[in-house]
Amino acid sequence: MWVTVITVMLSVVLGGMWFLEVVESIGIEARQESVQMLQLEDSLSEARNQLHVQVRHWKNSLLRSDEPEEFARNRADFHTSAAAVQQALENARQQALALGMDVQPIIKLQTQHKLSLETYAQAWQIVEAGKTASYKVAENMTVGMYREFLKSLNQLYASFDQLIKKRVASMGQIKDSSPFRPRFMELGALAVLLPLVALFAFLISYRAMRQLGRHDRRARTIFEAIGDAVVVVDAAGRVTSLNAQAQQLMACTEAQATGQPLDQVFRIADIHTGQAIESPVQKVLRDQKTVAMANGMQLIRQDGSQLAIEDSAAPLLDAHGTLFGVVMVFHDVSERYAVQNELNRERDLFEKTFNMAAVGMAHLSPAGQWTRVNNKLCKITGYSADELMRLSFQGVTHPDDLGSDLVNLKRLLTKEIDIYRSEKRYIRKDGQMVWVAINIRVIWKDDGSPDFGVSVIEDIHSRKLAEQEAALAHQQYEALFEQMPEGVLLIDTEMRIAAHNREAMHQLGYSSAQMQQLHVWDFEAQDDLAQIEARKRKIFQTGRDDFESRYRAADGSLFDVAVSVQLISRYSRPCFGTSLPRSRRPCKLNTWPTTTS
Numbered sequence: 001m002w003v004t005v006i007t008v009m010l011s012v013v014l015g016g017m018w019f020l021e022v023v024e025s026i027g028i029e030a031r032q033e034s035v036q037m038l039q040l041e042d043s044l045s046e047a048r049n050q051l052h053v054q055v056r057h058w059k060n061s062l063l064r065s066d067e068p069e070e071f072a073r074n075r076a077d078f079h080t081s082a083a084a085v086q087q088a089l090e091n092a093r094q095q096a097l098a099l100g101m102d103v104q105p106i107i108k109l110q111t112q113h114k115l116s117l118e119t120y121a122q123a124w125q126i127v128e129a130g131k132t133a134s135y136k137v138a139e140n141m142t143v144g145m146y147r148e149f150l151k152s153l154n155q156l157y158a159s160f161d162q163l164i165k166k167r168v169a170s171m172g173q174i175k176d177s178s179p180f181r182p183r184f185m186e187l188g189a190l191a192v193l194l195p196l197v198a199l200f201a202f203l204i205s206y207r208a209m210r211q212l213g214r215h216d217r218r219a220r221t222i223f224e225a226i227g228d229a230v231v232v233v234d235a236a237g238r239v240t241s242l243n244a245q246a247q248q249l250m251a252c253t254e255a256q257a258t259g260q261p262l263d264q265v266f267r268i269a270d271i272h273t274g275q276a277i278e279s280p281v282q283k284v285l286r287d288q289k290t291v292a293m294a295n296g297m298q299l300i301r302q303d304g305s306q307l308a309i310e311d312s313a314a315p316l317l318d319a320h321g322t323l324f325g326v327v328m329v330f331h332d333v334s335e336r337y338a339v340q341n342e343l344n345r346e347r348d349l350f351e352k353t354f355n356m357a358a359v360g361m362a363h364l365s366p367a368g369q370w371t372r373v374n375n376k377l378c379k380i381t382g383y384s385a386d387e388l389m390r391l392s393f394q395g396v397t398h399p400d401d402l403g404s405d406l407v408n409l410k411r412l413l414t415k416e417i418d419i420y421r422s423e424k425r426y427i428r429k430d431g432q433m434v435w436v437a438i439n440i441r442v443i444w445k446d447d448g449s450p451d452f453g454v455s456v457i458e459d460i461h462s463r464k465l466a467e468q469e470a471a472l473a474h475q476q477y478e479a480l481f482e483q484m485p486e487g488v489l490l491i492d493t494e495m496r497i498a499a500h501n502r503e504a505m506h507q508l509g510y511s512s513a514q515m516q517q518l519h520v521w522d523f524e525a526q527d528d529l530a531q532i533e534a535r536k537r538k539i540f541q542t543g544r545d546d547f548e549s550r551y552r553a554a555d556g557s558l559f560d561v562a563v564s565v566q567l568i569s570r571y572s573r574p575c576f577g578t579s580l581p582r583s584r585r586p587c588k589l590n591t592w593p594t595t596t597s
Helices: 002-063 068-098 104-126 132-142 145-169 180-193 195-225 244-250 280-287 334-356 375-381 385-389 399-413 461-483 502-508 529-542
Strands: 229-234 239-242 267-270 291-300 306-317 323-332 360-364 370-373 419-427 433-444 450-459 487-492 497-500 544-552 558-570 573-580
Touching (some): 002 132, 002 145, 229 244, 239 244, 280 291, 280 306, 375 385, 375 450, 399 433, 433 461, 529 544
Antiparallel strands (some): 267 291, 360 450, 433 450, 487 573, 544 558
């Protein structure tokens, strides 16, 4: 009897140990495969994130190419991000290989990325600081590469995602494989000999399989919600497990967090106000509903530092729909927030610069419609911003100037010219005409199509009026100068004739071309150089002088003149104004100053 009891007890112990070993081995293999699949997905996600960063540094390098330090920094950051893309793809290849998946698509993607880096390197060789044309050539060399590579990466991510989901769905299904058949035969032998042991083992097996099924469902839920960091809590809100990424982001170890209430190791606050907010786990425990991915929060880490995150949570339910825990997924979005903050700062700076500019500024659609206008342009045209946005530049341009605008806009859109400059007239809202100087340049999309035009409009109406008045005054002066009854000469400081009227040419007997070549000594018959220099000094000191002299005509004849000289300005340079009498006899002459032209 004692032998039988001992045998039964030994069989129960051995059978239980055997079954627990099998169950444990299944659990370990399932968990290992789950981790590998999650790592594969994370690697592809990391490659995609680093690709965005890589392209951002490429564009920043072009924008800052005229700043050597910024250009070098962005170029170095580009190579760092590119290396991170390659490393992430290599990690994905190794993980896919370990899972027995086809790695050829990943190898193809690695090759595609390396070829793109060669193209970027060639483009950089073209960039010359301060030369816009070189930026465009470099940018055109890389147009489309980013989108094409991202499309291939997304397709690869989607295909692997489907394969992983199929793997997850098959987890926990017992197959007729090597460790089961011989051991189940041994268990059958024990069951034949010892029915009680078989019944007891069956009960243990049933409970163990239920537990295994529960773990399988938990793995599926975690996988479906996986992002970067994963934390699992029980129904009481206490941490049961967390992965390595969660430990890193939370700045604590698994031993420190396990068994602790989640709100003690995972505290979050509003990123804008700093007010503490409820974690998504508490919402799931209360409502038993999945909380979708949300942002706008920061994690208060165990070391006191703060980290911007996005998180989501989902309930863990057993076969009867009873909640036995919650899985939470979150990841670091600090870099995204930093980029967003920088973009917001630059956008705010642009808005202030745009609206406070001392010249009119506008954005135009390829059809010529105004899509953005600043305050100065509204002031120039007399229209409000809303009214201008309902118009096009054709609607305010003077009809006589519109033809040239349309021709040159077409030349801009066909890249025949880079910039269009013109002076033209606008018709204000009140019907008045205003002169403006415009500069228009086209901004292009990555695919080479026009995105929008940037127009700078300067109010030059006052200058135009001044130019017209100056032109009229000059015409009046020229008419008066030519119609004077006495000959008038303008003599520069080198004592050469700078200008003359028709009567002076007639009196001296030279042609106009000859007059322009004459020096004072060519017609001044007085040879007392000391006296002449004294007169010149007096003119510079007092601004005028009156004296008598004798001139020599082209035919050699001499005639006496009474000369009146005045220091005047012409083309912002000093010169002498003098006049000749109509008849060749001594007389006193008048001074005829000129105006600056």
